[in-house]
Amino acid sequence: MKSATFEYIRAGSTAEACEALKQEGDSIKLIAGGQSLIPMMAMRLVRPAWLLDINEVSALKFITTSDDGHRNAVRIGACTRQSVVERDKALAERVPLLRQALGYVGHVQTRNRGTIGGSIAHADPCAELPLAAQILGASMILRSSSATRTVPAETFFAGPMTTATGADECLEEVRWPVWDERRTGSAFTEISTRHGDFAMVSAGAQIALGDDGRCVRASFGLGGVGQTPLAFPRLAQRLVGTQLEDEAVRSAAEDAAAESDPGSDLFATAAYRRHLARVLTARVIRAACEQARSKA
């Protein structure tokens, strides 16, 4: 037994989970897939007195791709397994960046267990799903025993492994905006020591083009180079109206690298990470643009 001792509660419903959170507050930790939490418990980096298991709450497992009043978003229940999302063809068409990012998340065995909400609530600044959420401007639906609120990605991610989620709140759903532009392209890439490991730097972009080939909408971001996943809305806005010429892309990538704040560790120096930030940003913008151009 590697974890410190704890007791567990199995929630039968979201309401039950919220009630338990209200009662136990800070001494309780929610467990979904557990693919980050269990190693942290094994290393005794976290020692919760209680684990609140939401794996059996079926109401937290859904993907709604039909138009149901949230016309421009796909709603994913927080406890939906990453592998289920990965296999959903309708979702891959509507939120392609999410599907691309998932290809870099862990391995088959961890995606079979890991959840969409778990990765986002864990908020590792190097993780792919928080970055995808940041780039697309996803919304997190947080529920407590008394209220439900919606928090946009830009304020949800507050720091390394830190989010806007209160001690009495449960992440219930993640809402992913769907871009309606016909000529939309997206790309995701990363550099890591081995495929499936955490990235030294990851990058993603989504670009929409008008019929004349001009960029009408752009968003891009970087993981692993700051306290949270970073999106660059001001720099992305600068691309709108351009033909995404080399100069425009190069300058956006250079400025994104300059604005990022990477650290050094065993695997990469800050300077190398900044170099990757520049190179990968340009690469994903170009790749997303190529994909959009191919949709004549």
Added chain:
Amino acid sequence: MTDKLYPIEVEVNGVARSAMVPARVSLVDWLREELLLTGTHVGCEHGICGACSVMLDGEPVRSCLMFAWQADGHRVTTVEGLARPDGSLSILQDSFCDSHALQCGYCTPGMLIAAQGLLYTNPRPTDLQIREAIAGNLCRCTGYQQIVDAVRSAAARLAKEKGQR
């Protein structure tokens, strides 16, 4: 502090098992130490090496990244459950022997579970798909090539057997 015990019922390799477990016992420790199913190996114990892979409801997962109580009400298949009913090796296991896909054998149970999981959903995988499926399992002996060979060969043999039936 004494650990509180929780009742669980898990179907392991087709057999219903019930037990009382402390909350912090991992699934792999329960399988090995309580059920004595020592085919599943414990490597890193924090989700990196893949040696502890088992099937949960037919899909490969890491049994060091689950607590035993989380398997309550679910179906677990370990490497012991891959053999044919008469105890002889499955086609996949036999292919591992034929292709020399193991040396020390430490990673083998996890590799077999990962490969079997792939073949369930994708009976004719490409080499790239095989490599993707076993990417979460570390092997320090073979250099992986023979393992890829074994899975490819098992897929071909399974397809042939299916065609004959």
